[in-house]
Amino acid sequence: MLTLEEDVDAHALRRQGWTISAIARHLGRDRQTIRDYLSGTRVPGQRREAPDAFVPFVEYCRRRLADDPHLWATTLFDEVRELGYQGGYSTFTRGLRRHEVRPHCEPCHATKGRDVAVIAHPPGEEIQFDWLELPTPPGEWGVGEHAHLLVGALAHSGRWRAVLAECEDFPHLVQALDAVVRKLGGTARRWRFDRMATVCYPSSGQVTAAFAPVAKYYGVGVDICPPRRGNRKGVVEKANHSEAQRWWRTVPDGLSVEQAQSGVDKLAARMDERRRTVDGVKVTVAELAAAEPLLELPLRPFAAELAVERTVTPQGLVSFEGNFYSVPPGLPGVRVRVVHRLGEDVLSISTAGRAVIARHRRAPRGAGQTVRDAGHVVALERKVLESFSDRAPCKSKVRRPPSEAALDEAERLRDRQATGSTAERVVIDLSHYAAVADRLRSVPAPKEENKE
Template sequence: AIARHLGHDRKTIRAYLAGDREPGVRKRTIADPFEPFVEYCRRRLAEDPHLWATTLFDEVVELGYAGSYPTFTRQLRTRALRPACEACRPTKGRPVAVIEHPAGEETQWDWVELPDPPKAWGWGKNAHLLVGVLAHSGRWRGALLESEEQAHLIAGLDQITRALGGVTKSWRFDRMATVCHPPTGRVTATFAAVAKHYGVQVSICPPRRGNRKGVVEKAVHVAAQRFWRTLPDDVSVEEAQARLDKWCTTRGDTRLRATKDGKSSVATVAAAEPLAPVPAAPFPATATVTRKVSAQALVAHRGNFYSVPPELARTTVAVSVRLGTGHLDIHAGPDAVAPVIARHRLAAPGTG
């Protein structure tokens, strides 16, 4: 009677009444490509409810998922795989401004402290990541550094500038003490020499203008969420740096940007920027770190081991590297004022 009244086949109505089918929902004729990854996504989001969907999508693609990103996010929503979090609901209404960034004009820099680095690093509670971004194209690179002191900052600036492919006309910083006097914004004399060496103008953000360097702030957010959250606990500093460089090349540089001629990748836009060449030698700053000598009288530095006299076993020494010299000095005490007791050729990170 129901089938005659509705004008449908009675077998269809019988299936609805028995609960075998749901009105308005068609049965799939092929297997659901997302089904094999449901349990993996549920466990990953239960472990880390704030994991970005883009990061999770990268993981399932490596596991063999062949669907698109919109389909993936729709499956997450439909199946309610992400636990609800009221504190993370987006806020709206914050005033913003669109700032023009001509090609080759500005590189933006910022530090980010990443929590809970692997204990084997010996870096304490936080790792320090320096991020540099070409403001026009959005290409960014990062450098994992042991300290935020000026010498380490200079080493990171040189490393990232060479990875970006050249020097822009200006470098923009917030009011960090290693670059300027925070109350006044005036560049320090020591960093002015660095700017002169690389031929750049130093631009300091105005006070209480957090959005002024929004390009690097977004890159910092991406580095913390898509790189650091998924980093295994058993990697070395050198392997972590290699993973970051690979991610920037394979993921960051392949993003599409709106241009006058349509859409182009970040790598394409960055390749067209008029950048000045990087100086042949880095600025001659001396970066110093403290190390504990092993029982075998070896000192670890950037994935390599350097020997010291056996009487220094299990003591604390300082390792200083002057950028551009190609060697490192090991001091007999915990700071660089102690006498130099060993000098070694600086090997490439993680080569032995």
């Protein structure tokens, strides 16, 4: 490539009558290069672009992506490699973007490339809630394919707190909501949700009759996001990303639910140290959250009835929220129901037929306590003692030959085998064959009938 100065010199020397070979020797360039610049085929300051190896495959890629707009680029790359494409993967994806081969998908690009309005969030105005489903939880949790984390974030300051729940039904939602707002130190004036079925009717966005008393109890309004508009609750969505990448990816196997809850609480406290700039003043998220005017919470949670199924252990215990509660003996392996009304200090354990078999004082969640009823302890000890015997254990190193009765029975079996008392007699002596042959020789021939 010639510089602008070299291009000027080449044109000047050419006008002075120099040959192309002389100009090439003078500038130290190739003759074909000088010829291209003098003819205008090449322009100084611009490199000659190499032929685009992607161009022959543009139409094929366009047709494939028209059939399947969400086809992975790696899959399409494997296909064009088999068709003779020699470039690398990064060159291939760059060609897809440059030629705009992939068609536009409106649901997937609802906010991409558009003007985005800035939504004002006054202090203490809104809390955004969202369920975060986390895949492949530890098997000891017994929650299935996903763990369930309810996240609540103050829209103004960005402070968030999260609570693990066993499932996403209505009682667990109410329990998790109460726990989140208490961790935040109060509640904002409005709660924002996406279209979860436990809060509203997904088709219309209207609040359900079951959730309306909950909002009245805490004195808040309820806002429902438009469908497929995740940006409307972007504060909690960003918190979800932090929890999934900074906490959930590092949760090891064998960790209990209570230990995992402690881990997410520590992460939330660290995230309060994030810095923000408000009106030119640098503050932290914790300082912003402390200045938010939050509403006071009721003394007790909303009285929703929480019911879960558990299996009785061989020790006559039932696990619930990090504690163990006793049941009467004789029920190991039986499925029972633990029923707890939120806000009350007692819980009950019933059978599948709803017959209450135990009632206990509820221990603090995750305390690791074992709550036993005195009557259950006595009954269990009596049951265990009844199964024991005061006789001395049998000795294993003794000599006990077969008895006379056993020997007689063995002899009878041998005789039975020798006499062939089975359905088909077994011949073991050839003399039997000779006797049968003699009898056949003495049998007279059958008489022939007279023919008329």
